[in-house]
Amino acid sequence: MTDPREPHFVAQERTRQAAFFEAYLPGEGGFEGSGYRLAPANRLSNLNPAIRDIAARYFSDNAIAWHQHAAHGLSSQVCCLNFLMPLATRPELLARLVQQAIGGELPEMLEVEKGPDGEPWLVGFEWIGRKDHLNEWPRTGSPKRGVNVTSADAIVRFRQAGRVETLLIEWKYTESYGAPPEPKREAERLRRYQNIAFAPFGPLRSNADLKLPDLFWEPFYQLFRQQMLASRTQATKEDGAERVRVLHIAPAGNRRLSRVTSPALRALGDNAFTVYRTLLVDPEDFFSRSTEKLFSPLIANVPADDSWANYLSKRYAFLADTAAPSPSEMTPA
Template structure:
């Protein structure tokens, strides 16, 4: 475990250095509150790839999507997801090749998700919460906001392959690590703890046949109140309910988890109750599912590397390769990009 933590620490430090270098190169006011890898809120657009600096805010505003609190942080996973995927929202051919890499299939036919800010068809949506309140998260009014206070997949896409329509809900991670259970602090004046609210909301939607989790493993909802398992559970429940409802006439809904290969600590099994299933969090989570194939775990390098290598001069690929240094070869000793070891 010590070796794994050291490697992850090297990865995170390398990305801090890379983002600091990037902001110094592109932003007229780099750094914020003593952190070179953060930007002042009014400089947030420089955290986005040039090709989406206008489209992303317009899209979020039009769809009433909430930005994550750290949208001006260089290590933001939301921004990382947008930089990789949003430029492909209007490029279905390139997007199809990315999905082929992720799933090990022939390039599928991409299907429109929704209209973008210029009323053109977009083949990716972001901060997706489903067309209905499948998880009872909106209360009596069923009012929900994409990106806040409801289960939101970082991205959604849909395609036709082998005569079937399939939807992918994408969960994206960059430098996150986890260890402690999710907070259960009671708000002043609240009658119930957060975990009691979660239990009422999700327990009947968790286990088979009404949910994706096996009912023969002697597990309970509270065993998943540790990240990343709590997020994974909610994403998988959303996928299960969308498939059950045949949202957008889809035949299958799966969760595609994407993260950087160097972030090894993200794979730690944080829940003691789930330790008996293995040592890799994502393999363990798949073991708890009735259909393990409904959850797919890939690295950013696996999904995007082949296409980027084929088109290095493309502005999209060039930007990603220049900014996200983990895409370049690293020294296994410290996780730092070779270009930073002189």
Template sequence: MSNGYYLSQRDKQQALIGSDVFRNDNGNGKFMGKNYPFVLAKGENNLFPPVNEVERYFSDNHISWWGGYSPTGHILSSQMACLNHLFPIMNDKDSVLAILNGVRDNFKEVLPIRCDKNPQYIAFEVVSSADHLNEEASTRGSNCTSVDALILAVDKNDKVWLIPIEWKYTEHYGTEDKSAGNKGETRKARYNQLITDSKQLKTLPDFKIYYQEPFYQLMRQTLWSEQVVLHKDMEILKADDYLHIHVIPDTNVALLRNDHRYPYKVSGLGMEDTWRYCLTDQSKYEIIDPKKLLSPIMSKYPELAEYLETRYW
């Protein structure tokens, strides 16, 4: 599958380098030891203001940045995209509720998320209080299963819901088998029994689909959500059920429309249909475009809307 969306977004954003969108940053910054024109010289210029509040949030909550100890300058980072869309509204209770009800119109209230030092209505890079996935770590942003963003909400029947959000931007994947080799054996030892015991993930004859991206991440987050709900007595995040939201641009066809034949050898199944094949309860998974997610509140945030439109949409 062509990576045309990646190239188009790279060209779109690279054309903005040197402008006020990136605070006049001229790019050619370093990424993984090399300089690239599509990497900003200063990672903080990759964030919608107020930048200092984002950096303070990561510091206060001991969260690792993707790829390092500070915001990445890579203009196609999905972590930056998630923060730029959601961080500006995280303390706006009504707006967080509005975007959630735009996905599933079933909620009457959102709750402060107590895992943060200063609880607001969206949290980022969230992990469980205890290790339920045999990962031997619970470090926000690295070395364990975490969710890009999280909302806690109360539905119209007073049931509390955990709402993990997985954010994708230009990602597209090959066919790497994460169950292969020594690392693969470790992964299978961690997750296979949890998959077997899961009420949501089907125990398929061949588990390999769960060890191929993007399903490897989705599998772990599904298990994470189940286990947090199951162990709510020992978790700071106390919920009765969960709804897994997957944010992917509609135009990222390299991710959405890729024909995931392995392991089922069924032609024509895209990412969503392939994943839904693995799920028992379809109502626990929703996929949405980022512009559609934010659409209920854009008239309230005109500066943010202009920034997102110019940069991403």
């Protein structure tokens, strides 16, 4: 359970991001009186300088939508890019990251798509799959990655123990949830997902006591859509994947994220990610890991002048917090 006496993670990170902007982007912070915000036109300044140009071209080349608050210091989209985009061309580090997340032998990382300069990229962003797996794409025109369709924040492909696998990555930073779902959207959600959510056609266990609207509460709604995307891409062996799983990454300090928001699911436990795993046909299709557990060992073991590690250490000070194990850690890596 969340201790109400704990410092609020969002307030802590606002203070830290404001201090970072003041130190490293003097004169750019302070949009609308908030030190942790940049002007919308300056959203690229919110990224590690090493990826600003290439991120802009990647998003443009692939018609990917920037999130509305991409100029906000607490943007989870920007946070994901800062951590993972530099690893798109660093297979050794990326392989170690995947191994820490799921265990097993060191994987061989595989290309996801081409980068802006035509080189193989081992990480993709705002991934929606190759076809309309979830009955979401517009009837005319093309879907847009990152908006109006289920998009994994990131995707990696690899070969481990002779099998090609895919991980869809859901990235969180300061988010927390609690607002009830909008009733007016229930009918459309049922139309799209009812026939592909539950076994034998989907990843959720068939259970007479579990109704799909019970999962329309965040964070469950995002998680089960990611899981359906994983399930459908595995069923069609998209890009040769024999197994497709979901990896959820969030800071250990963000304890409010793990609250069980859906009233129908509260009897199953007090941690959203523990509860969510119990709903799956195969609980091993979902991993939840803390940002600190995954990245701190990598950062500690690269050369002292590594620009990726140095930027993350300065920008995201929570990586060094001596916090208790994250309540979202489900299984040992």
